[in-house]
Amino acid sequence: MSIPGLGQIAPQAPTTTQRTINLRPFGEWRFSIPHQHSTFSSNSSAAGVTVRLVAGTAERDGTELAPNCVYTFLPGTKSKLFTDQGCTLEINNTGGYPLEDRVVEHPPEQSPMLSYINLHFGLQDHERAAAAQAQQQHPTHHQQQQQGRGAGAGVARSKPGPRVLICGPPGVGKTSLAKLLAALATRMGSQPLVANLNPTDGLLCLPGTLGAAVFGTLMDVEEPAGGFGVTNTPISGPSAVPVKNPLTFYFGHEKVEDDVDMWRQMTERLAVLARRKFERNRDVRVAGLLVDTAPVEAGDKEGQELLGWAVRQFDANFVVVLGSEQLKTELGQRFASEKTSFEEPITVLGLDKSDGAVQIDKAWRQKSTETAIKEYFFGGIKARLSPFTQSASFDELVVFKAPDEPYEGAPVLERVEITPEMAHWTLAVMIASVTDSPQAIRFSSVLGFIVIADVDQERRRVKFLSPVSGRLGNHPLIWGRWPEPYLNLLA
Ligand SMILES: Nc1ncnc2c1ncn2[C@@H]1O[C@H](COP(=O)(O)OP(=O)(O)OP(=O)(O)O)[C@@H](O)[C@H]1O
Numbered sequence: 357m358s359i360p361g362l363g364q365i366a367p368q369a370p371t372t373t374q375r376t377i378n379l380r381p382f383g384e385w386r387f388s389i390p391h392q393h394s395t396f397s398s399n400s401s402a403a404g405v406t407v408r409l410v411a412g413t414a415e416r417d418g419t420e421l422a423p424n425c426v427y428t429f430l431p432g433t434k435s436k437l438f439t440d441q442g443c444t445l446e447i448n449n450t451g452g453y454p455l456e457d458r459v460v461e462h463p464p465e466q467s468p469m470l471s472y473i474n475l476h477f478g479l480q481d482h483e484r485a486a487a488a489q490a491q492q493q494h495p496t497h498h499q500q501q502q503q504g505r506g507a508g509a510g511v512a513r514s515k516p517g518p519r520v521l522i523c524g525p526p527g528v529g530k531t532s533l534a535k536l537l538a539a540l541a542t543r544m545g546s547q548p549l550v551a552n553l554n555p556t557d558g559l560l561c562l563p564g565t566l567g568a569a570v571f572g573t574l575m576d577v578e579e580p581a582g583g584f585g586v587t588n589t590p591i592s593g594p595s596a597v598p599v600k601n602p603l604t605f606y607f608g609h610e611k612v613e614d615d616v617d618m619w620r621q622m623t624e625r626l627a628v629l630a631r632r633k634f635e636r637n638r639d640v641r642v643a644g645l646l647v648d649t650a651p652v653e654a655g656d657k658e659g660q661e662l663l664g665w666a667v668r669q670f671d672a673n674f675v676v677v678l679g680s681e682q683l684k685t686e687l688g689q690r691f692a693s694e695k696t697s698f699e700e701p702i703t704v705l706g707l708d709k710s711d712g713a714v715q716i717d718k719a720w721r722q723k724s725t726e727t728a729i730k731e732y733f734f735g736g737i738k739a740r741l742s743p744f745t746q747s748a749s750f751d752e753l754v755v756f757k758a759p760d761e762p763y764e765g766a767p768v769l770e771r772v773e774i775t776p777e778m779a780h781w782t783l784a785v786m787i788a789s790v791t792d793s794p795q796a797i798r799f800s801s802v803l804g805f806i807v808i809a810d811v812d813q814e815r816r817r818v819k820f821l822s823p824v825s826g827r828l829g830n831h832p833l834i835w836g837r838w839p840e841p842y843l844n845l846l847a
Contacts, residue, residue, distance in 0.1 A: 374448045376410065381442045382464040385414075386712045387457040388434040391723035403737050404430040404580075405449045412443030417532050418539025419575045428737055430580040432727050434720075435532075436712055438469060460712065468708045472533060475676065475707065476540040479518045479644070483546060486517040487642045515698050516634050517548075517644030521672040523663050523687075526651035527715030528679030531557060531583050533707075534648040538571045546643040547572035549630055550584070553623055553666055554650040555838075556610055556721070557583030560602040562732055562782065562805055563725050564838050566622050567604035568630060570640055578737070586732050603629055604802040606784040608758070608836020612650045612662060615758075618768075618798075620665060625799055627669035645670060654682035664690060673700045679709030725839045729782060732805060733821055744825045745809065750774045750816040753828065754790040755783065756797060757835045769794035772835065774818050776811045780841030783808065783820075783833040790832045797832050806833070 379385060389405055406428050409421040414437045421427060421437070429435075431453060437445065449455050464470050493514045520537070522530045534550060541548045551568035552559035559567040579585035605622045612619045634641040647670055652659035660683075667675060673696050677684040684706030691702040716724070735741035755778070756769035788800035806828070810819040822828075 373450045373452070374446065376444060376446050377459055378444050379412075379414070379439045379442060379459060380461050381440060382438075382467045382469060383442070383459060383461040384436045384438050384469075384712060385445060385447075385457065385459055386436045387429065387455060389429055389431045389453050389455050391432040391720065391727070404428045404433070404451065405447065405453055405455050407437065407448075408446040410444040410446050412439055413441050414439045414443045414445060415539070416577045417535040417575070418537070418543070419535075419577050420543070421577055427578050429578060430727075430737065432720075432724055433578075433580045434714070434716070440469075440473070468710045471707050472536055473540070475705070476537055479520065479537065479541070479674075480544060480546075482518040483541075483642055483644060486515055486644070490514040490638055490642055514641070515700075516641045516671075518674055519645040519647075519670055519672040519696075520674040520676060521647040521649060521663070521667055521670065522676045522678065523649045523652055524678035524683065524709070525653045525680050527713055528651075528709040529713030530554075530651075530678055531648050532710075532713060533676070533678060534646050535575065535584065537646055539575055541643060542571055542573060542575075547637075547639045548643040549633055549640050549645045551626055551630060551645065551647045551670070552584065553612075553619075553626075554648055555607040555612065555619075556650065557648075558586065558604075558728065559584045559648070560600055561586060561604045561802070562728055562839070564606065564608055564610070564836055565604045565784075565802065566607050566619070566626060567602045568626050568633075569600045569602035570633070570637075571600060572639075573600070580727055580731070580736070586728050605799065606786070606802050606834050606836060608784070608834065608838060610838040613658075614837070616658075616662070619662070621799065623666055624669050627666075627671075630670060645672070647672065652683070654680050654686055660686060660690060663687070667691065667694075667702060671696050671698070673698075673702055675702060675704045677704060677706045679707075679713075681706055729807070729839065733807065733823060741823065743821045743823050745819060746822055746825075746827075747817055747819050748828075750818060753818060753820075753833060755833045755835050756794065758837075767794040768798040769834065774808075774811060776813060778808045778818075778835060779811050781808055781835060782806070782839065782841070783835050785828060785831050785833055788832055789830045791830075792832070797834070803831060 377385060406426050408426050409423050414421045416435060416437055522534050524530050538548055538550050547570050549568055550571050553566055555564055555566060557563060558565045560569055561567055607622060609615050630645060652663055675687055677687055684704060688704040691704055694702050733743040755772050755774060757772045759766045759770055782805050784805055785803045786797050786800045787803045788797045804823055807821045809821050
């Protein structure tokens with residue numbers, strides 16, 4: 357029996373959504389899943405493209421995939437899986453996402469990954485030398501107890517491990533290399549400090565921030581937002597990936613050039629905090645530091661001057677220049693006569709960029725910023741979060757903003773009234789008191805973020821979304837100039 361009409365539908369050719377690929381040693385599976393557009397809707401409940409490691413080993417920016425575990429890559433992810441020994445991957449796109457992917461297999465000696473891995477081993481040698489020196493000057497806790505010395509004695513005197521600043525033109529893979537080196541170090545049991553000086557990406561925090569964190573545990577293989585992402589930060593609930601505790605400053609601009617003075621001051625403070633961390637934690641001190649930076653081109657004198665500033669502040673002894681022979685030469689000349697505070701030379705290394713690393717265009721970046729904000733408030737596929745909608749009177753929130761037109765002697769922040777223009781902006785909640793000076797508030801670290809949902813000027817009430825319940829109390833808020841409110845989170 358047939359139902360009238362149904363017999364006229366041409367049978368659909370079955371579409372293959374699952375495939376298996378084999379990668380030879382040093383091969384890469386490069387993939388890009390465009391952000392979702394309103395015209396495209398996935399035809400299944402699949403959240404993204406899934407990948408399973410069937411055999412061999414594979415890693416994303418140094419973090420290994422567990423065998424037979426299903427990983428989901430969401431729209432907006434542009435990255436690669438690399439294998440050093442060869443592997444078989446099962447890729448499943450049941451959602452029909454417009455996945456663009458390809459397999460790239462260079463002989464190992466032609467792959468930039470070989471030089472990145474060699475760099476990692478070179479840094480490990482420096483770490484071992486730092487550990488040996490720390491051991492001589494500062495015996496283990498147990499030995500100290502036997503000798504009757506305090507736990508902190510001697511830590512600050514020993515030379516720290518390698519301090520590496522990674523720089524280069526836009527989109528050459530600086531952040532990917534920083535992630536790779538951090539992940540490889542943690543796989544060896546090290547705990548490097550990682551600092552991000554590029555406000556366009558956040559380090560375990562929203563874009564528009566500068567920050568640092570100790571990496572001693574796994575990173576999230578599925579992170580969609582790019583950079584170090586936001587999914588490894590502490591959340592109010594269980595987390596699938598061990599969380600890290602970033603220390604974050606709120607820059608509030610997209611580019612360093614938007615407020616060079618502020619960037620210098622924040623960089624200086626981050627470096628002070630890095631030094632303090634080194635003094636207090638022997639393992640971090642020995643593991644050293646990785647600094648990711650904003651793009652700088654060859655010939656860009658001001659950009660190079662700022663890199664020089666960062667090198668001096670962080671006392672870096674290695675400058676890794678990715679993807680520009682000319683920039684490497686220019687920085688080599690700049691640092692040729694400089695020494696670190698430990699009298700080490702500043703070694704400038706030039707490494708090739710991977711031809712897979714691409715400059716992210718404006719539209720993609722804007723979407724990634726949205727994704728990061730959404731993920732911060734609502735969580736990702738592994739941990740859904742429920743932000744709290746709160747209501748407060750205008751007088752309960754104390755909002756500061758940098759003066760629109762700075763004048764001679766202007767304060768870094770001035771208090772502003774809540775206005776309807778604030779709707780949908782993300783404001784930083786500072787670890788400070790509303791009675792602190794504007795300077796103290798500006799340079800305090802970030803506690804978290806809220807997003808303004810609605811402003812009712814007549815009733816002088818404001819509705820906002822917060823990741824935690826409870827009042828903001830005495831914490832001042834800063835209204836920055838970026839990221840702009842691209843989306844209505846409550847829509
Ligand atoms: N080998 C590769 N294959 C595929 N994609 C890659 C590869 N290396 C890096 N990418 C991707 O290229 C993009 C740019 O890389 P990354 O962010 O590391 O560069 P960057 O130099 O830090 O960029 P920016 O100058 O914008 O800070 C990212 O989406 C990254 O995941």
